[in-house]
Amino acid sequence: MSSMTLSSQSPPNLHFPVMLNEVLSSLCPHDEGVYVDGTFGVGGYSRAILQQASCTVYGIDRDPQAVKLGQALEQKDSHFKMIHGRFSQMKELLEARGVKMVDGIALDLGVSSPQLDQKERGFSFRFDGPLDMRMGQEGPTAADVVNQYSEAQLSDIIFNYGEERYARRIARAIVKTRAEEMINTTLRLADIVRSVVPKSRDGIDPATRTFQGLRIYINRELEELSEGLEAAEALLAPGGRLVVVSFHSLEDRMVKDFFRKKSQAPKHVSRHLPMLPTFSHSTLKVLTAKPLQATAEEVSTNPRSRSAKLRVAEKLENASQEQGELPI
Ligand SMILES: C[S@@+](CC[C@H](N)C(=O)[O-])C[C@H]1O[C@@H](n2cnc3c(N)ncnc32)[C@H](O)[C@@H]1O
Known part of the structure; x- marks a missing residue:
């Protein structure tokens, strides 16, 4: 499919999907592929993935308001399915729909523009609203x-x-x-x-x-991220990609550490011990040694993208072997 411009993807006056072009080129959606947009929001990523290839996209969001938007998209596009839930549960949520593996997963962490802009949600001190702040x-x-x-x-x-x-x-x-x-x-x-x-x-x-x-x-956001990264790794098919966009250092550090841990070669604890094939081994290949950041042009049109950091990892082909601990 032809490439598209950023602005053509955003519903008017709602939300500019952050680093959309970089997310798409990292995810590389292909025809017949199955993708998870774990933070549907207003669906900027989901729509763009659906336009890029003839594939299936599962959108997940914990916010009932986002789910309503997703259900509207579901009505218009049979390649899209909306799920109400948390991305930490993505493996179970997808398995319940008969999907055991997927070709790519995107996570765009934090709050959406509609959440921030509705004073009754209580996320923002720009307006006077009830102190709520619950996404779900x-x-x-x-x-x-x-x-x-x-x-x-x-x-x-x-x-x-x-x-x-x-x-x-x-x-x-x-x-x-x-x-x-x-x-x-x-x-x-x-x-x-x-x-x-x-x-x-x-x-x-x-x-x-x-x-x-x-x-x-x-919102237990760090626990969600930690469990979500494990779930994503387990759900990805060999060659599938996990793309994570984060907005502050705590999250970015967690993603970086997770990718590092999962991409390390097994430690050969002793040269006298043989490495057995079922021992712990790397499951991911890191594709971004340093995180990607939004271009100056994007930052000028969408200030929220200023602090965005995007990291990508790919599931290794041989990652499906059973993992175990060294018996010492
Ligand atoms: C930054 S917005 C995503 C925007 C989206 N990429 C777009 O283009 O519209 C984050 C969304 O993820 C949802 N969210 C955050 N944490 C979640 C979690 N653990 N599970 C499911 N949804 C989550 C929020 O409710 C919010 O709608």
Whole structure:
């Protein structure tokens, strides 16, 4: 199929799929192939894959609103199937539909533009909305965490997931405020953070890292990524590719470490011991020694792409041997 331009892929006023051209050229969709778009969102990647080849695409999203968009696409294109669920479960979700292996998987981590732009979802401090932040609309909300967790727990969440060095101060300010009144809105929380965190020279809002930390915690994003990478590796057919686009250092480090671990040759622990064929061996080949980043042109039209890092790995042909540990 002919190549296409970025802008032709995005539904108007909704969302520009980040690094779409790089995702497509890494995934290399081919006719008769089966692909998983593990973070459907508004379907920018799914649509582009379907246009590139006569293939089947399974879209997965945990957000019921994204699933509705996917169901609309399903009505229009019989090569597309929408699944409501988490990408950590992709192997079971696909197996339940009779699919044991796929030719490529794309993950575009984080929140979608519609999630960020709807104030009632509570992800953004640009608008005043309820402190929600749940992608899947189940489990505790950000308001539950902010109003009920101990100061130490809040500090850990903001420090570990938001990489915020003023986490202790912020947690103390939250606990002090909530002794007087519940903290229920995005703007209230942002004001509390801004009152104790100095402004940075780069102009980034002081509330950014706290919101990121809470969002990652609420949605178990790092656990999802860790389990999702394992599931993707297990689901890929030999030669199939896994493409991951991440937006902050915690995620990128996890992807990099996972790819490194899975692409390492087995350690030959002793030259006196033979290497047996069923011992642990590499299953992936890393295709991006360094992560790809968005072009200056894309960053100028879509600022969200500025921090994107794209990594690609390919399942090895002989990766289906049983893996085991060295018996020592
Ligand atoms: C950045 S957006 C993806 C945008 C998409 N590439 C597009 O072009 O429209 C991320 C989407 O992934 C979903 N998501 C995030 N984590 C998920 C998970 N663990 N399982 C399933 N969906 C997830 C979010 O609900 C959101 O809709």
